[in-house]
Amino acid sequence: MNIFISFVLAIISSMLIDNVVLSRFYGICPFLGVSRKVNSSLGMGVAVVFVIMLATVICWPLYNFILVPAGIAFMDTVAYILVIASIVQLVGLFIKKYSPSLYKSLGIYLPLITTNCAVLGVAQSNTDQGLSFLNSIANAMGTSIGFLLIIVTFSCIRVRLESSNTPKAFKGLPIALICAALMAIALVGLQGLFSGIKL
Amino acid sequence: MSKEISLVIAIVVLVALLGIFLITFVAYRKTPLPKGCENLKADDEKCAACSNTQCVFNKKEEEEK
Numbered sequence: 001m002n003i004f005i006s007f008v009l010a011i012i013s014s015m016l017i018d019n020v021v022l023s024r025f026y027g028i029c030p031f032l033g034v035s036r037k038v039n040s041s042l043g044m045g046v047a048v049v050f051v052i053m054l055a056t057v058i059c060w061p062l063y064n065f066i067l068v069p070a071g072i073a074f075m076d077t078v079a080y081i082l083v084i085a086s087i088v089q090l091v092g093l094f095i096k097k098y099s100p101s102l103y104k105s106l107g108i109y110l111p112l113i114t115t116n117c118a119v120l121g122v123a124q125s126n127t128d129q130g131l132s133f134l135n136s137i138a139n140a141m142g143t144s145i146g147f148l149l150i151i152v153t154f155s156c157i158r159v160r161l162e163s164s165n166t167p168k169a170f171k172g173l174p175i176a177l178i179c180a181a182l183m184a185i186a187l188v189g190l191q192g193l194f195s196g197i198k199l
Numbered sequence: 200m201s202k203e204i205s206l207v208i209a210i211v212v213l214v215a216l217l218g219i220f221l222i223t224f225v226a227y228r229k230t231p232l233p234k235g236c237e238n239l240k241a242d243d244e245k246c247a248a249c250s251n252t253q254c255v256f257n258k259k260e261e262e263e264k
Contacts (some may be wrong), residue, residue, distance in 0.1 A: 071205040093227045093230050
């Protein structure tokens with residue numbers, strides 16, 4: 001039971017309290033670039049969730065069972081980048097083939113998931129912190145769902161901002177960035193949420 | 200483990216990962232584009248949010264201007 005509770009707490013913690021976009025500032029590029037429409041942000045978020053999960057499932061055993069025993073742990077970043085790039089190509093292939101509308105909205109930005117530092121950041125932090133496989137999965141799940149949650153929420157806000165009466169100087173990105181800052185402050189308020197829980 | 204064996208394993212791992220990447224890359228390129236997606240271009244406002252001027256999309260935009 002304790003394992004299950006700590007698994008859930010780890011997910012919630014990396015999803016909200018230590019949010020990948022608003023606390024760690026990873027993945028800012030798609031956060032600002034693909035958040036004008038709810039559909040495209042949802043598509044990008046789901047694609048990132050899939051890539052992060054799959055990258056963790058592949059990178060953790062690759063590091064712990066091949067790179068470390070062989071004494072070539074220094075190659076981790078190169079190996080992770082190649083794994084992530086391959087997964088992104090695979091995801092792109094499926095979207096191209098089975099979801100033309102999503103391909104149209106993400107289009108040329110789809111391969112940029114490879115350069116989304118959130119994906120590499122999760123894989124790297126899992127091994128750097130020496131997390132177990134289960135904790136790595138929890139971290140990946142929380143981080144990726146946190147990314148999805150924030151990018152979709154942000155796109156909903158941006159859609160409403162477009163039709164709102166914003167002063168000319170704040171139109172577009174300035175007011176969007178102010179909203180992002182307010183969202184970050186809101187998440188800071190959740191710090192210490194689990195401090196009273198004893199496992 | 201000796202340094203030579205580590206080096207061989209490093210090369211094998213690198214070549215294997217590069218091979219997998221190339222296979223997926225070629226498969227992605229060979230998959231036909233969906234209808235209506237033949238001339239997709241970078242969105243000006245999307246690129247305005249990104250400060251990376253070395254990106255291929257930003258470069259294309261600059262060349263067109």
